[in-house]
Amino acid sequence: MPFPGLKPTATSGSNAGPLAGQVALITGSESGIGRETARAFCRQGAAVVLNGRQATRLEATRQALAAEGYQVAACVADVTDYAAAERLIATAITTFGRLDILVTNASISMRAYFRDLTPEVFRQVLDSNVYGSVYPLKAALPYLILTRGSVTFISSISALNGMPSGSAYCAGKAALANLAHTLRLELADTGVHFGVVHIGFTQNDADKRVLDAAGRSVPIAYRSPRWQKSQAEVAASILRHVRRRRRRTVVSALGYLILVVHTLLPRLGDWVVRASQRRLRNFYE
Template identity: 75%
Template sequence: MSDLLTTAPTAGRPGPLAGRVALVTGSESGIGRETARVLGELGAAVVLNGRCPERLARTQALLRGEGLRVTGCVADVTDYAACERLVAATLATFGRLDILITNASISQRAYFADMQPEVFRRVLDSNVYGSVFPLKAALPHLVASRGSVTFISSISALNGMPSGSAYCAGKAALANLAHTLRLELAETGVHVGVVHIGFTQNDPDKRVLDAQGQPVPIAHRPPRWQKTQAEVARIIVRHVQQRRQRTVISALGRLIVLVHTLLPGLGDWVVRRSLRRLRNLYE
């Protein structure tokens, strides 16, 4: 289903992105909401997206109350027909599309041997098709505007994490998809990028599934390991503005890239040791 909540306000803020139109999937909450806020503060008109009409309406009202030019559209981005309607609603409201940020995803906390196959598929679909389908629907319009698509991946894509098999696989797929599309679309002028986010403060109701597909509590980590959602959002938008190919957020993420490339065995040992310490700390 796709449903435009209301028409958008006619005026937005001046700024470096004035005149640009951005679509951010999974922006009814969390990092997506904060990314939409930063885009709006820089002058872009923003289409918010999510699956919960009530939550999406609250976020739309919040950002409009801050003077931002936003509207919301309910759509399940793992459904291609819904993505076509989402893009059509964007064009009907704002007349163009310049920036697509595919942020919607479901996470997990379950070991592969315990996971029900349909749960694995649900997590993988949200992270892969939840990016593929919006881009497929939006691509002709991004070509027309010589615009930008950014996939939100994770440092988990750089080095596998126990209890995150489907999530890691999906996020790694996005990194390779971005590389492939960058080659295929090189002559079109479309920017294709990927951002690997690290540990970030999450909303309490972030969707994390157990092996049976039931929601599980968010793991709390020491503050020094985390960035705020606003910090991550600013990095994502700067990545888009600079049309970067890849951004790895946090020193930890960059260290993972280095160790995984040069000393993969050491990287696996560090991950296993860190997870044991976290389990001891929180259990």
Template identity: 80%
Template sequence: MSKLPTTASAPFAGKVAIVTGSESGIGRETARALCRQGAAVVLNGRCPERLEHTRQALAQAGLRVAACVADVTDYADCERLVAAAITAFGQLDILVTNASISQRAYFADMQPEVFRRVLDSNVYGAVFPLKAALPYLCQSRGSVTFISSISALNGMPSGSAYCAGKAAVANLCHTLRLELADTGVHFGVVHIGFTQNDPEKRVLDAAGQPVPIAHRPPRWQKSQAEVAAIILRHIRRRRQRTVISALGQIIVLVHTYLPRLGDWIVLTTIRRLRHFYE
């Protein structure tokens, strides 16, 4: 077992993190940022080749990483993931439940099994890693960050299962904060807005086939590194909720105080900007 860094100037020095879904995208950049700020990180994904490529890239940069191939919708896999962190680094302080599947399909067209697959990835993909990690997080009085979406704040057409799953995770976070208040564990949720994606990023269509995500104007998107920096600030400050982007803040305000206006805006964009959803 290797000794953890203790550099006082590094915000996460001496901490060990698991970031699910970190073989690519936002998860990868969050893992990279945590390492650069002193943490040792266990990477996770379902594709062995892509996960190993990410592990090697971070390790070659001098960052302290381990990796575990695991499907976070399988509880036994999540137990292995947590065990990998304890074996490699001896403790667990931070869990970021980032792994999930998204969609690009209207509810009426979706096969039931596809709806279940998307919902399971977003709900059980957060619940199972946490359930496996909770005893260690209680020992360290650690931190749990659920990655949600601004689409959980006000439903998004062509995203029914994804929106439902992300909203469930946000409510789960609130419930656990109350249930486990005496443990000292931090429970927080980050609602991510439109973010630049890896070129190979795919979501599921109505039949469960992988397709490119719907169009997003580049000017509305944050980089993955920018989102990762916000996630780290959220963890460091042990915040209860962080909503990323000006658009996300507007959605919160409109959904809270002018919900009918919010619905009118969405219905108008469906008619005039169908490519935004399809």
């Protein structure tokens, strides 16, 4: 049932499902994991607000989902800009009248060792991962409190134990876990769910790029296909996490192994990473 004072979203036979009547906003959903997560929520009946910085690609994603019969809206916004984040949340409220689910997926990654990294690139990557989650949440929180909604930060298994050549990315993703914990304590009486999903190695779009030490866009480091999950598999994990209102979800067996080793045998974990850095340089570089 819709929450008092909030209008329900329209539903139809094509979008009836467990999340019918709910509105989900997924940042960074013009492509990749975000796009497939949006599709997964649509299939469960939610109305979805898409977001990205590339207008052409964002519109193509919106049209593709709309053509499948789903309720979708889109807003071009850089979520590291608070005014843009406010505009993004306003799009959800103006279009659908409420907000039930926020998934902060937008972020920038990198491949560069810290000693080579320019301060500006470090700041850019950190901002995208921290403020890119904080700003949309800050703007959305009053509406999420009304619906006793759900917030999920998309983190990474690299936040569990660090990863050479990913200092700013790992720092930003690790910060999200502590942020979620703090918000659970501060806002326990609101009924809002705060969770974190640590994703592992995932198949990327062919044109996926990350930043190098000087801020240039370069291809992502090589990952063996046998270590990768599909974008649809990761999206399904995010959907289950939100529906079950979990505190933490670690995607992939490798992620669980990293978590266990880091917790119980941290020195062994560091030795394994250093050994892999010597033997599998293209994994990091």
